[in-house]
Amino acid sequence: MSKGLIRNIGIIVSGDLESPFCDGDAVLIVDGKIAAVGREKELDAAGADTIIDAMGTTLIPGLIDSHIHPVFGDFTPRQRTVDFLDSELNGGVTTMISAGEVHTPGRPRDIVGLKALAIAAQRAYANFRPSGAKIMAGAPVPEPGMEEQDFADLARAGVTLIGEIGLGGVRTPDLGAPMVKWAKKHGMMVTIHTGGPSLPGSSAIDAAAVIEIDPHIVGHINGGTTSMSKTDIDKLVRGTTLAIEIVHCGNPLTALYAIEAAMDAGAVPRVIIGNDAPSGTGVVPLGILRTLCLLTACTSLPPEQAVALAAGNTAKLYKLNRGLIGLGREADLVLCDAPSGSVGKDAIAALKAGDIPGISMVMTDGVVRTLRSRNTPPAARAAKLEKGSVGGLLGGH
Numbered sequence: 483m484s485k486g487l488i489r490n491i492g493i494i495v496s497g498d499l500e501s502p503f504c505d506g507d508a509v510l511i512v513d514g515k516i517a518a519v520g521r522e523k524e525l526d527a528a529g530a531d532t533i534i535d536a537m538g539t540t541l542i543p544g545l546i547d548s549h550i551h552p553v554f555g556d557f558t559p560r561q562r563t564v565d566f567l568d569s570e571l572n573g574g575v576t577t578m579i580s581a582g583e584v585h586t587p588g589r590p591r592d593i594v595g596l597k598a599l600a601i602a603a604q605r606a607y608a609n610f611r612p613s614g615a616k617i618m619a620g621a622p623v624p625e626p627g628m629e630e631q632d633f634a635d636l637a638r639a640g641v642t643l644i645g646e647i648g649l650g651g652v653r654t655p656d657l658g659a660p661m662v663k664w665a666k667k668h669g670m671m672v673t674i675h676t677g678g679p680s681l682p683g684s685s686a687i688d689a690a691a692v693i694e695i696d697p698h699i700v701g702h703i704n705g706g707t708t709s710m711s712k713t714d715i716d717k718l719v720r721g722t723t724l725a726i727e728i729v730h731c732g733n734p735l736t737a738l739y740a741i742e743a744a745m746d747a748g749a750v751p752r753v754i755i756g757n758d759a760p761s762g763t764g765v766v767p768l769g770i771l772r773t774l775c776l777l778t779a780c781t782s783l784p785p786e787q788a789v790a791l792a793a794g795n796t797a798k799l800y801k802l803n804r805g806l807i808g809l810g811r812e813a814d815l816v817l818c819d820a821p822s823g824s825v826g827k828d829a830i831a832a833l834k835a836g837d838i839p840g841i842s843m844v845m846t847d848g849v850v851r852t853l854r855s856r857n858t859p860p861a862a863r864a865a866k867l868e869k870g871s872v873g874g875l876l877g878g879h
């Protein structure tokens with residue numbers, strides 16, 4: 483049995499939109515899961531092999547990025563960058579969800595080939611966890627000619643995601659709607675590209691097409707990178723119950739428009755946050771934190787609720803046992819503080835002030851993966867590893 487204790491926590495942000503704070507100053511972890519949240523003196527930490535002094539900083543759930551474009555390993559051909567997944571983990575993101583392995587050089591578009599690619603990506607990332615990060619991949623982009631049997635084959639092989647509809651040859655409701663029905667019937671989560679095309683030759687996808695195609699998630703409602711209109715955003719936020727994704731590599735003006743529409747319509751529980759990187763915009767290790775900063779600093783959204791958008795909201799949508807600080811949840815956790823020099827006094831106040839918090843510890847499954855982040859600005863107060871060691875790569879190249 484492994485046992486870990488995080489003590490001397492200043493603030494515990496739960497990741498749950500409805501109840502965004504937990505009482506207590508300590509979290510006990512047993513065998514990679516959260517076993518107790520409360521006061522240190524009330525917890526049985528005897529025999530703990532890992533002890534972390536949070537130094538009064540803020541504990542948040544490991545963040546979930548709902549929109550990445552991985553290929554294989556920790557390399558992206560799109561920007562010829564290695565270690566971009568490890569780099570994002572250093573930005574507090576412990577789970578990353580593929581919206582399609584679209585940057586695979588020579589990506590096959592024939593049906594057998596695209597199914598094979600999806601199955602290979604699902605398998606590879608199930609085995610490969612850079613710095614302990616959890617990469618959900620194997621997200622085939624539908625092409626014309628796919629039949630129900632193809633979705634059944636994919637599901638039976640372990641594929642649970644459908645990548646952005648619209649990045650392939652399926653861009654219209656007549657082709658897309660039946661495929662989405664088949665994917666849903668076989669238990670897969672479906673996202674769709676919206677707004678202007680990201681690739682030359684493809685066409686814009688507007689609200690009417692999204693409503694007819696009926697995916698689970700309105701991918702990058704603020705554009706990837708070119709946004710749909712505010713009128714169309716209103717139609718999807720106010721007129722549907724679809725999940726609404728806001729991404730970093732989109733349009734900041736309509737990101738703010740979408741979150742304000744969601745607040746006005748009581749739709750914030752449906753909002754999730756993605757990076758949409760690697761992409762033409764680049765590799766953005768702090769993309770999720772930057773988006774949380776934008777949404778809370780420029781609107782009335784409380785910072786602890788902003789955290790929930792990239793944690794509990796996404797976890798609930800994808801039925802993941804993480805993204806929330808509570809009993810029995812996977813211990814994917816981040817300690818952060820105001821960055822040195824911020825007008826904010828803690829991580830939450832810094833976010834509200836538009837400053838990116840400084841991260842000083844990231845853990846997955848109860849194992850410390852990194853202490854001071856190599857990407858965030860330095861935390862004013864940094865967690866200390868009093869006992870134990872830092873674990874690393876799982877799976878290997």
Ligand SMILES: [Zn+2]
Pocket residue numbers: 646674675676680701702706
């Ligand atoms: Zn897209």
